[in-house]
Amino acid sequence: MLLLSRSNFLNGMYVVMIIRKHFFIIATLITPWLVLPPVSAMDKGWFNTFTDNVAETWRQPEHYDLYVPAITWHARFAYDKEKTDRYNERPWGVGFGQSRWDDKGNWHGLYMMAFKDSFNKWEPIGGYGWEKTWRPLEDDHFRLGLGFTAGVTARDNWHYIPVPVLLPLASIGYGSATFQMTYIPGSYNNGNVYFAWMRFQF
Template sequence: MVGLFGTTLSAHASFTGTIKDGYNTLSNNIAQTWDEPQNYDLYVPAITWHARFAYDKEKTDKYNERPWGAGFGISRWDDKGNWHGIYLMAFKDSFNKWEPIGGYGWEATWRPLADDNFHLGLGYTIGVTARDNWNYIPVPVALPMASIGYGPATFQMTYIPGTYNNGNVYFAWLRFQF
């Protein structure tokens, strides 16, 4: 019984340590991106697409899928070649109402061609958004992110999961680094 209890405590300590390490890495990356940006970024929302298999046609026929808007951010590339960014963007949502979003994004970046300007990314974004149909109450978000880019121009995207007639939205934007 003592061996089992000791193993449980050890596993708990290991899990707690992993969470602390992850939080410290995240905090340090955000702070370094804020304190030492290498680029200024312009964000231009490009497309919103509601997954047709997850919606009634009457709903998708009424939704806005042209998310007009813009955003600004700062970013850096770390010593592993991965991208870190802090951003604030506003765009027209599915109901054609303004939706702000701000947060931090990270992508592991691959340069699979001899031309290092071409890059692919896969990562996440965490932040806060607010919507008209939620009375602009701030809502935390944690979403997957992917990208394809060449030089200072990158096409980034995410998928907002959901239920039937809610969520299940592909959202993409262009990011230009200066």
């Protein structure tokens, strides 16, 4: 029992070290966006809109979020069976973020997560997410979302070199709980992974 507790403690410390290391990298990448001067609505292009949304989410969050990775699934049609048999599909980890809803009811979030990847190694990821949100029922606590995330990740098998990512997002939520997901495209025996997590809003 003591060995298990010590192992969990060391794993936890390792996750904290990875998050601290790569949070600096992510912060370095997004800081220029946060200090850009405001641009009038008429002059805004897509990039200025994007950076303004990132900056506003950073400066004026409405909520703080807890992320709990739930599942990874390697598309069986895109992998040899011997690979999927040995890959990890339980991405233990945790993440934190901050978010807001804009005047159109759409979601914006900044986040940082660390989880166990396909090889059971720690993988950090952080960035900005946006979702167009629909509330199709009379109960407006229920919602559906579709959007994207742009950020940076790093993997053990890539020697933890930061790699930019641009991925789709989708979600279904009720109240403060949201089941959010993405799909990592790829080629045969590479990529083609479904990744999902719970997001709890405070």
